[in-house]
Every structure is written in C-alpha cells, then in structure tokens.
Amino acid sequence: MGGYILKRLVSAIPVLLGITVIVFLIMSLIPGDPATAILGSYATPENVEKLNRDLGLDKPLVQRYFIWLGNMLQGDFGRSFSLNRPVLDEILERFNATLILAGTSFVLCAFMGILAGVISAARQYGLADKAITFTVLIGISVPSFFLGMMMILLFAVNLRWLPVSGMYAIYGGGDLPDLIRHLIMPALALSVVATGVIARLSRSAMLEVLRQDFIRTARAKGVQERRVIWAHALRAAMVSIIPVLGIQAGFVLSGSVYIEIVFQWPGIGRMLVDAILKRDILLVQGGVVFVAACYVFFNIMVDVAQSLLDPRIKT
C-alpha cells in the first residue's frame, strides 16, 4: 500500500508541472504591458520599468517560467502588490477558511448524495424515488449563489435562525458553536449541486449493480434485503461512485468562490475574485496553482481509497 501511494505521488509530479505551465501560459496572455495594467495609464515610464524589472518581465518567457517555478518550490510565491504581503502567507491564511467550508460541503454532498441515490434506486419508480429525482433535478438547476441569497433571506433575515454572513461573530464569537452557526448555510448552499450529481450517479450505479448475479446470490442465501442494498450492492456501486466523488470535490472546491462572495466567507475564492478585479496577477497565479495542487493531492487520496475498496486494483 505504501508503495502504491508513493507511486501515485510520483505520477503526480508531471501533472503538477503541467498545471504550473498552463497557469503560466494563461497569465502570459495578458494583453499589453502588465506593469502598465497594474500601475494604471498615468504611471511614469520609470515606475513601469522598475515594476517590470521587479516582476522579472524584462526576461524571456521560458526563463521567467523557471524563475517563477524555482521560487515557488522554495516557498516564494511572490509579493501581492494589492495587499503588500507575501502571496503564500495570504493564501495559507485564506485556505484554512476555504478548507473548512469546502470540506464540510464535500462531506455533506457525499453523504446526502449517496443516501438519496441508494434510496432512490432501492425504491425505483416508487414515491420516494420520484420525490428524490425531482428534488435532485431542482438541486442541479439552481445557481448556488442564488440559492445562498435566498437562504439568507429566509433563515437569517426572516426567521433569524442563523447569522447573515461571515465566519465568526464580530463580538463574542470565535468558538466552535459560533463557527458552526456561520457554516450551516454556506456549506449547504455549496453542497446542493454536487449532492444532486452524486445522487443521480449513485442511483444509476446502484441500478446497474442490483441486476448483477452476485446480488441474486446474496438473496438466494437469505440475506436481508436491507443488507443486500446497503452492504452488497452499495459496496459494489462505490467502485463507480468514488471517482465521481473526486470530480465533485473539484466542483465544490472551486464553487466555493460564489459562496464565499455571497456569505462574505474569508476564503481563497473571495481572495481570487478581489485579486482579479485588482489585477493582482501574482496573487491570482499563486492562488490558482495552490488550489489546483491541493486538488491533485485530493485525487490521489481518492485513488488510494479506491484501491482499498477494490481488491482487484493492482497496488
């Protein structure tokens, strides 16, 4: 198992390099002179030249890439000019909040999605199935940012059950119950679409598995139907559900951009949008590479989970 994890980690290296190349190439698409873009059209030529030198923009593209990469490998993501602090410091601070939000959402959507999908399949064409199918359809059609806004209206403004936004109360907050109260709405809003997608897939994966011969064997043994569904069938269906969990984790992670804006959550998504609007290129670059790298590692964990589940995978 240890060898398998190592092998997967090594195979991630080219992917990570590819990610840095793609991000770097996209950023070099910036039309015109980035220094002028940053400083505005009233900048003096000296300032523009100085910034260009500071940013290393006077060197050729390939050289610039390797300098950037080398610095990143040493933990130097550059300095954000809009925040006037190292990019990595800002990212790490923000990432914590995003991880809490996206992590909670992911657990929610995996749990609710699989639950809904299994119930739906077990009661195919029954009332529960129809209700779930319809709810799922609504769930995957509603924009998460709109849903978040409507939740604020209902639960925070009208019912006053939950705080409107933020991560902690400004006065007297900061403990875990406070965090949870602030987390409920954004985490739910963020998980809705992924829940729907996972529920749909789980349903069809379960229907596929329930027709297999080994399910008939389990029934012929006299295994209780509940166990047939939740142990025999679900275990086998997980083999096709887990990869989708990995994909949906990416949607949840990047979808947190909208939710962080709506709920003023101090995460990395909000940082990225601010950075884009302020044209703080180094912050965007660093943030995107960082989140994408995290996602690559998450997918390695998904693969490892898959190999633990399925003994037929050669490790």
Next chain:
Amino acid sequence: MIAFLKLLARNRMAAAGGIVLSFVVALAVVTPLLPLQPPDVTNTANRFLPPFSEGHLLGTDHLGRDLLSRLMWGTRLSLAVGAAAAIIAAVIGSAIGIVAGYFGGRTDNIIMRIVDMLMAFPYILLALAIVAALGPGLMNALIAVAAVNIPFFARNIRGVTVGLAGREFIDAAKLAGMGHGRILAQELLPNVVPVIVIAMSTTIGWMILETAGLSFLGLGSQPPQADLGSMLGEARSALITNPHTSVVPGLMIFVIVMSINLFGDGVRDALDPRLRSGALTRPRPATIVDRDNVPDGPGDGVLDIRALETQFHVGPRVYRAVNEVSLAVQPGECLGVIGESGSGKSVTALSVMGLVASPPGVITGGAVFHDGHDLIGAPYRDLRRLRGDKVAYIFQDPLATLHPLYRVGDQLAEAILVHHRVGKAEARARAVALLKSVRIPNAERRIDAYPHELSGGMRQRVGIAMALANDPEVIIADEPTTALDVTVQAQILALLDDLRRERGLSILFITHDFGVVAQLCDRVAVMYAGRIVEEGPTAEVLAAPAHPYTKRLIACVPELGQGRRELAAIPGLPPAVDRLPAGCHFAPRCDKAREICGQEPLPLARSGARAVRCRFPEEDIASQEDTA
C-alpha cells in the same frame, strides 16, 4: 427520427422542459420587437419600485430601471452567451477529440495528456485564471467558459471516435483511397454528431450557469449592459431591503437551467437504448406473484412444484417462460431438468424461491410446496428465512455469482450468520470446515482470498460450500458446471454426488447436458418451450426415450469409445415463447409431426414412473410398463 420525437413526447417532464425552454427562447428572440421600456435608462426617483407598480410590471431596480425590460434583455444576453460558449466548446473540443481518436498513436497521446492536464484543474478555477489574464468582460467570460469545457468534449468525442475508427467502414474508406480529411468529414463526423448533440444538451445548462456566475462575480458583463448573472450580482447589495430585484433574475436563471436539464435528460433517455428497453429496472427482493389458479397442498416430497406458470411481461408482450410445470423432488433424490437454453428450466428453478428478476418476471400460477407450505404465496419475510437455510442454490458462473469485493470466507460466514446466531469466530470456523468439506486444499488460507484470486473450479466449490452452509434439505443447482472446463466439471459432479450421498440431500439439477444427467440424476424431466415433454427414471429415459425431442437430445451427446456415431443436431430453433403454437410446441421441428400435432394441446400422459407429452411417441410407455 420520428420514433425519437415520439419517445421524447412520451416523456412528459422532458416535454414540459422543452415547452418552457422554447417559450423562453421565443421571448428572447422577439424582445427587441416588444413594447418594452429601454433597459438602461435610469430614473432615480423611481428606485426599488415593487412588482406590479404602474408602468413597471416587475418593479424597478436600484437605479430605477424597469426590471421586466432588463430581465428580457438579460435573458436574451445570457442565452446567447451560453449557447455561443456551448457551440464554441463543442466545435473545438469535438475537432480535437476526432483528430486524437482518428489518428491515435503519438498525436492522441500528446493531445490527451494536455486534456488530462486541463481536467486536473477544479472546473471554475481555470475559467477564473483565464478571466484574470484577459480582464473582466462578457466576451472574455464567454471565452473562459468555452475554454474550460473544451476538454470535456475532446475526451467524450475521442472515446466515440476511437470506437468508430477501428470499424470496417473506415477501413473500407481508407482502401478506397479517400484522404484523411474526407474520411473525417464524410465518414466519421456524421456518426459522431449525435454524441456531440447529447453532450451539448447536457452541458449547455452548465455553461449558462457558469457565464451567469462569472457575471455575478463582476467578471462578466460590465454595466450598463447586464445579463442575468450581473443583474443578480448588482441586486445583491439590496438583497435584504429589496429582495424582488434579486428574486427576478435568479428565478429566471433557475427556470432556464431547469428546463434545459429536463429537456436534455429527455433527449438522452430517448437516445439511450438501454433505458428504452427498460433494462435498467432493478429486480425486487422477490418475484411478483399474481396467480389465478392456486393448487391445494400439502404436496408430495421435499419440494413439490405444481402447475407452475412464470411469465415475463415486457411492454405489451407476454413471454410464457414456464407453462404449467409440475415436478416433485423426493427426499435424497436427484432430479434432473434438461432442456435447451430458453426452455424455461432455469426460470423454473429460480421461481421456487422467488428469485426470477421481477420486473419483468411474474409468477402467474401454480404453487411450490415445501414442508406443507406454499413458497409461492409466502410473504417475503418467510421466504427470506427459508432461502439458503432449507432451500439453497448453486448458480452457473461462479465469477459473476460471488461478490467480487468480499473475501470468500466472509461470504460463507454471512450465509451462516443470516440464519444462525453464532459468533464471528464460530462462523469463521464453520466456513473453514465448509471449504474443507468441498475439498478445497489449504482452506485456512483460501478463506481470505477474493473470488478473482481463485480458479473457476475453486470458485464453484466455494459456491457449493455456500449452498451447504446451513445443511439445507434441497439444493437447486442451476447449471453449476456449464461454465467450467470438462475436467473440472467432472470433479465438481463427483463432489456433488458424494455430498448428496453423505448428507442425504435432495437436488434439483438444471442442465442442458444429457451426459451430466446420466452421471448424477435418479430421474429426469425434459423441458421444451416452457413445458415438460417427458419425465421418468434416468436409465429408462436414456434407454428408451419416448418423446421425439428427448430422443434427438440424447443423440446429441457424443459417446467416447463407442466408435463413430452420427451427431444429429436438431434442425430449426425453439419457438419464441411469446408466440407459441396451439398444439405441440415441438411439432414444427419434429419429423414425425402430423397435421393434428400443431393444432390441439396435449396433456402429459402418465404411466407408472414415466410420462410423455406426445401423440406419436417413440416408445409406448404404457405397454413397456406391462411387459416390465
């Protein structure tokens, strides 16, 4: 095409989605012609008018602009941008996919590496990076959304193209001297287009959502121009005081995306043949029972199947798989049921414990008595308690019938644990003993193996061990040796024979092989097209088959060391069981058939231990009885 449209129309949800979508699109198209107020004219005196105000049906926004007008123009813009992004992504992505799939080799390798790399990004993140580089703006948002969806199309279309590129018609085109360009355009593209359309129908909703999302973040359309996303984004600051300005564009996005999803699902379902045939229905825990005739008990022997009728109801068609089959298994007896595939022998076996996949299977008549109780009418709870405990099954292909992800020991232990309250250690010990009893060497080690780690013969021994787990009274073996090598088959048969003598088991043995029957079974019943055509002690039937069909089946068995004998295949095919002839089902293939055979039904005529369903039998079983 017409069939496809019919299917689509039959799906009411999809039709509703299609209608709503067409309505919205039609409105968007005619928006410039409608007598709407100009969308961008501000009037701060009339800020935040509520809906149904005079002159402003939906009210006004934070700058006093007419919301209805802005909604219509915004919808128009959102639809146009989403559709444009979908088309761009589909065209570029499909082109990449077709090229990669058609040329294969290094081209494919390099392209797919890049595609995989792009897919390693969390979805929206890449779009954000692109917008960050190009700068906020609707055009740039469109480019970003299209770009992040290109890998999706490339990968899907490549998969389809790889499948097509190996087909004969492509080879033929190459041999005919067509250039790559012409092959791609004339041979491949027409076959790939339906897939592209399906992929588009499932993604266009996403793309509308994503462009709206970027606009919502302030990275898409810039004021005063507004799509639905930026309307929502601008309204957000007034969410609490004037929610209607948020609700109006938000609901519109929802309606559009929902109708697209409904319609797209309908299109996909109508095009996916698996869903069309209803093959994706899940079998229930027990076969549906809907009986007219219920024979009286208490029955004879350990298992008494009486006038069993099992049918498959597929749409308007009724397949009579099992037609009034009666069989009784005596204690310690091995009764063989033989027939070609499709004769209903397996369905008979599975009906006993309600294991026929249902839907489409329905037991429409008859009874199966065990221990004085009718199993067919039994509630699921009782049936489950008897399954594997009193009546156990051995199935055909042991690789498919064992759970691939559980260790064989756990599967064996489970068979015990569902019927007996014993500890885990005890169950494991019993499992080892079971493996030993079916002569698996190294049982203590093999118990922790997964099915895929065992050979076919070993797997079938595990299957047998599982059937023996609770010392059942009857074992129903459904072609247990069919999937095995001949030598392994002989070993398994010998094992079954020994076990039956040691344990006094009754076995209902389903097979298509008379050789196997001869080796193992005391009595044999021959099935044809859902009916029993002959029944009797194995030795007597083998020596003097009464039904012409039995005779020809026996003639199909090659004999070793018996010199040359002509192997006579039976001409023709068994009848389709949804269009059975009125009289003898075998008549069309029978060389002794006369006119009357095909016209009138004939009961199974019993005489002593034997029975036959034939007007002109090969042997007169009644006279044979007398002479014997």
